[in-house]
Each structure stands twice: as C-alpha cells, then as structure tokens.
Amino acid sequence: MTESKGICAPCWQPVLAGIGIGITMVLAFYLAGRGIGVTGATTAMAASLQHWLLPRLTESSAYLSAYVAPGTNPLGGWLMYQLAGLLAGSFVAALATGHLRLEVLRGPNIGVPARLALAFSGGVLVGFAARFARGCTSGEALVGGAQLSVGAWIFMICVFAGGFATAWFVRREWL
C-alpha cells in the first residue's frame, strides 16, 4: 500500500483500481456503445432544475433550451441511469469499508467554512470548464483517452497543468 494509509485505510492498489475502471469502460463500450460519464447527467440535472425554477430564462437560453425542449426527457437518459448506479456502487463500497460518515474532509490547517468556500468555488470552475471540454475526467479524459482522441489527451494534460499551477495558491487548504 502506498501513502494511502493515512488518507483512506484499506485503499486499493492504484493499478488494480485503474484496471477495474478500465474494464467498466469496456463494458460500457460493448453493452451500450458509449462511454462512462458524469457531466452529461449533471448538465441535464442543472438544466431541469433551472427550468423548474425559472422556466422562461431556461427556454430562452440558446444552450440549455435544447435540454428541456418539449418532448425531451432530460432526466431519462442513459447517463442518468449510470449515475444512479454510480451512487449505489460508491455507497455500497463505503458501507462495506466503514467510510459512511457525515463529515467535511480538509487539510490540517484550514477551517470548515474556508474549506467549503473553496470547494464551492472549485465546483463552479469545474462545472463551467467541463462544458468547454465537452466532458469531465471520466467522460472526456478516460473515454476519449482510450479512444486515442487528441482532444481528450490535450484536455488531460491541461487538467494537470492547471492543477499544478493552482496548487501553490491553495496549499494552506491541503498541506
């Protein structure tokens, strides 16, 4: 076991976990002819939520309107089912290993409010950026990477470049 000890007690070997996720991806290719992904579902959920609260704004949005157009069922897509499975899988894994706990995980030198503020800002940035990339780490980087897509490899390299460039500014959050 590598460094994992302090962070998550019995963690899988990264190579084993990677093989597992890779096999899951191959299953998705073989069974459904598509890749695994998450932001497809979160985008549909965000569009539906806004449509429920602010129907006019959403229907007039050139980007979001297509998700909520009459006759479409944004929350009935394949990716939503896959997301439900993801929730169940993670829940079962956490239950089995005793990691099911209400908590805010943070570095030793940061308080809860500051950690949550940074988590929120990071989330906004990630949600925004994922639209430009047409996907996230799973749907774009992993699936596209396996398909040898040039765009996916560029995306992945840029994700790490962006992360390393930002790390210094938020070191108090983690170290």
Next chain:
Amino acid sequence: MMGPLAKTGEIPQTLDLWLAVFPIGFLFGYFVQRSGFTDARKIAAVFYLKDVDVPVVMLTAIVVGMLGLFGLSLLGLLDFSRVYLLPTYLGPMAVGGLLFGAGMAMGGFCPGTSVAAVVTGKLDALVFLIGVFLGTLVFGDFYPLWKDFYLSGYQGVYRLTDLLHLGLAPTMLLVILFTVGVSMGLRRLQQHFWHNVERKPSPRGRALTAAALASAAVAAFLIPTQAFFAVENTAGSMGGWTMPWADPFEKVMLDPLAAGEVVYRHSDRTRCFDLRSPSEFEQGHLRDARNMTASELAEKTFLPGTVVLAYAQNDDPSLRSTVKALRQRGVRAFGVEGGFQALKPYYMEPITGPLEKSLGGERVAALRSYRALMAPTQPAAAPQPDPPAGRQAP
C-alpha cells in the same frame, strides 16, 4: 454476440438502461470509492506530488479501455463504427482543461468523484457539486458570450494515430509506454519530495512489467492494423479532396462521399433529414433519415454538437437556405449536393464498376464503410417491418 449490444439490437432498450445502473454505473462508483477518490485530500495531494494515485489510476484505466475497445473490434466482437466517438475541439479543450484543473486543485474533486463522495456523506463534496451545477448554468445562460470560442478548433474525430501518422498498434504501444513511464516517474518524484512511498517495486514486479512491455512491443509490430480506420484524418485533405471538418463552416453543400464521411465520423450525433415528399421518402431513403419539410427542419431545436445532414430530391434552393438558417442558430448543418439523385448510386444501389473506377481504391474502401451506416437495412424477407405511419401519406 456482436457489440455494442444495445445498438446491434441484441438487447432491448430497457435492458440497456438497467445495464447502465448495473454493472456499469455500480462498478464505476465502487472502484472510485475503493481507489480512495471520495476523499478530496487524496485527489488534491497529486498536485503536491504527495500521492500520485490519481494519474496512475486514470492512465491505467485508459490503457485497459483502449486495449478492450480496439481489441474487441479487431477480434470482430465489437462494431467500432457504432461506438460513440468523442470529437476534438482543440482550443476549448485546452482552455477547459486548464480551468478544470484549477477548479480541481481548489475543490479537491472532479464531477464524478464528488457525486461518489456525496453519497458517502462528504459535505465538502455536496458543496462542490452545487458549485458544479452553478458553473454549468453560468455557462449555459451566458452562452452567447463564449459561443464562438466554444465552437472553435473543431477537428472531428481526430486520433493520436492521425496526429502521429502512425498505425494503430504502434500508437497503442506508445500510450502504454507513456503510462508506465509517467506512473513510475511520478511515484519516484513522490518518494523524492515526501519520502512516503512504503511499497518499493519488487524485482519480480519489475520483471513482470518488462515482460508485459516486451510482448506488447512484439504484438505492436505483428498485428496488421494499418487498415483499421477507413480514412485517416490527415490534416484535412486526402487526394486533393478537402475534408469538410477542416473548417466546419466552410462548406455548406457536400458531395455524396463527403456526406458519408460526416455520418461516419459523427455516427452518434448526426441526424439525417429527408426533405422530399412522403411518397418519395417511402420509396427509399438513407438509413435513419427522418422525413419533414424544409420549414419544419429550419425551426427544429437540436442538442449542442448535433450534426445535421439534409437532402432534397436534387439541388433544391430551399435546402440551401434551410441549412444556412440552421447554421445561423449555431447548428452544424450540411446539405447534400445533387440531393437524393446524387446519393442514390453511392448508397442506395450496388456500387457499379464506373463509379468504382471514378473514385479509385482508397475512396471505394471509404465508401464501403460509409455504406454500412447509410445504406438502408435490407428488409428481412417478405413484409416490410417499417411502421405503417409513413405509408398512408399521399
């Protein structure tokens, strides 16, 4: 059974959705949690080289996914042309990646890991996920501000094989070598800066890795994969024929072969529309084409990224204006030059000798793979399985 099972008709749609829950989604969530990625600290640690599991897991998954995807296709178990392939948008994906990485370092999650973490009770993940929703809505509601950039740099399905001008197998070998090299190098850096790597590579593990790499290298030169992709995306041109996606807005009307190329490259997001009369439509049309009038098509809404291919009987002026109207709304629409009459010899009838001669070998090979997607499926034996709805039209 020939995959993808949901698209070759081996399994019904309901089963397809249930399989998305289990095993696909379930295993994905299970492995994400078991990698420790529901803990933001573990993900963020990679950016300090304190724990480099994230890229090791990702790269390993990519290698396994790649070997599975292309391996199953080469074995004839998977119809590669029916797998949805991700298109490339160079600039947006680079800039999106940089911002995404910055957000990951701040938040400690990516969308998938945050969803997996929420359900295990991590409140920071919940706050992150709310942020993801907001970021998505900001993008969508202010879309006109960055629409031009969002649609720029489009390259279609652009593979490393095209970029490197290498065959499939050598490219896969390079990806494997990259994965092993980067994983070992990062682990070494982790040990160098933090002295926290407890598991040293064993001589046996090293020998196994070396043996696996050596056999991969041998396989790369033995497997004949040069002809795997029907057409290579060689920087936008093939034998003087400019590919339409070099600049997606350059050409409005495509010749029949280019139309096939568009469908082939975007098989999952192309919608095909037949603008002829219902009776003409009934007598034969491209596979999966929908019959509607030009004005109906001009008003239709599409998901972003959808590619629209429309044809009339011949060169109908209303087709050109419909395509242009769609483009003004940002839909990537194309018309077919010469209409159905021009498509007919390419996709509706057996390929004739003169056509083969005029195209030449390479393009005939390409045409055959386009036909697999465009030619109407042969009706089983006697009764036409089409729904009766289209028949009662005048």
